[in-house]
Amino acid sequence: MIADDRIMRASRLVSILLMLQTRGRVSARVLADHLEVSTRTVYRDIDELSAAGVPVVVERGATGGFELLEGWRTTLTGLTPGESQTLFLSGLPGPAAELGLGDTMASAHLKLLAALPREWQLEAQRVSSRFHVDLAGWYRRIKPVHHLRALADAVWSDRWVTVRYESWEGVVERELEPLGLVIKAGDWYLAAQPRGGHGRTPAPRTYRVANVRELTLHGEFVRPEGFELDAYWSASTRRFERDILRGTADVRLSPRGRKLLAGASAAVEEALELTAPAADGTGWVRAAIPIESLAHATGQLLALGTEVEVLGPPELRAQVRDTARAVAASYTGRGAAAASAPRRRSRAAR
Secondary structure: OHHHHHHHHHHHHHHHHHHHHHHOOEOHHHHHHHHOOOHHHHHHHHHHHHHOOOOEEEEOOOOOEEEEOOOOOOOOOOOOHHHHHHHHHHOOHHHHHHOOOHHHHHHHHHHHHHHOOHHHHHHHHHHHHHOOOOOOOOOOOOOOOOOHHHHHHHHHHOEEEEEEEEEOOEEEEEEEEEEEEEEEOOEEEEEEEEOOOOOOOOOOEEEEHHHEEEEEEEEEOOOOOOOOHHHHHHHHHHHHHHHHOOEEEEEEEOHHHHHHHHOOOHHHHHHHHHHOOOOOOOOOEEEEEEEOOHHHHHHHHHOOHHHEEEEEOHHHHHHHHHHHHHHHHOOOOHHHHHHHHHHHHHHHHO
């Protein structure tokens, strides 16, 4: 029990030291609330830090508090071995390099290593040699993204931009206030608030950075209070996935067809798990899957060939049938004769 108390006290002392170093002056009440202890305990901890040689300055009064002597800093990080390993695992050199921060990340890693105890340095370095993050999908290469670094500068410095953007409507011009950048499955996306709004604050929207054709930086803008990029992105992606799936298809799937279709999206995989009953005597199952549109579903299901049968809706079944007939027709008549001509010449040559 005594050992546990000492560990808790040491942890508090490290937390207080790091808060003073990163925040400057901090009141006893803020420290107490953060550490979930009484202000009396905070004062005892401050006395212990001072006794250990840490130059803590006490400012009295309503705006007072504790702060470190100006110019004094500690090399202590307060990191546990697991926390230091996690930091090295979370560093993504690819995205950092794309943002122009590759050298900065490398420098930060060296400084972090230097601040860790020797035995923790070895543990942290083991992470880089045993774990690697590759954001590119199979058979894909991550290409350089034009204007990414300029957008990153705009995000850092709160500067609004004018962009020429290629959307599904064509190339349009937009005035945007960049709020954050997100990388998903190897693609960069910009969360930005349209500038203006005629007296009202427009809601943030998402733009694919690769679709930006031209970009011009302008002056500063006032960043909206309370905007949190992670919360916005989570809500935005959920809304996108919900809104894009506008219908349902009734299908029969072979075992192989079910496996292939499950990889189409998380929504399709979930639907297969929820609606597909036990296989019949032939191994086939029947399921209801979400679809974006008739055209998209037609291409998606035709790619499965004979591993799927579309049962409904009738318009989707008809479109799949008609498309399959058109594909078959392209391999008959003149197309088939042209394809067989080289084979006849080849046999004659032999």
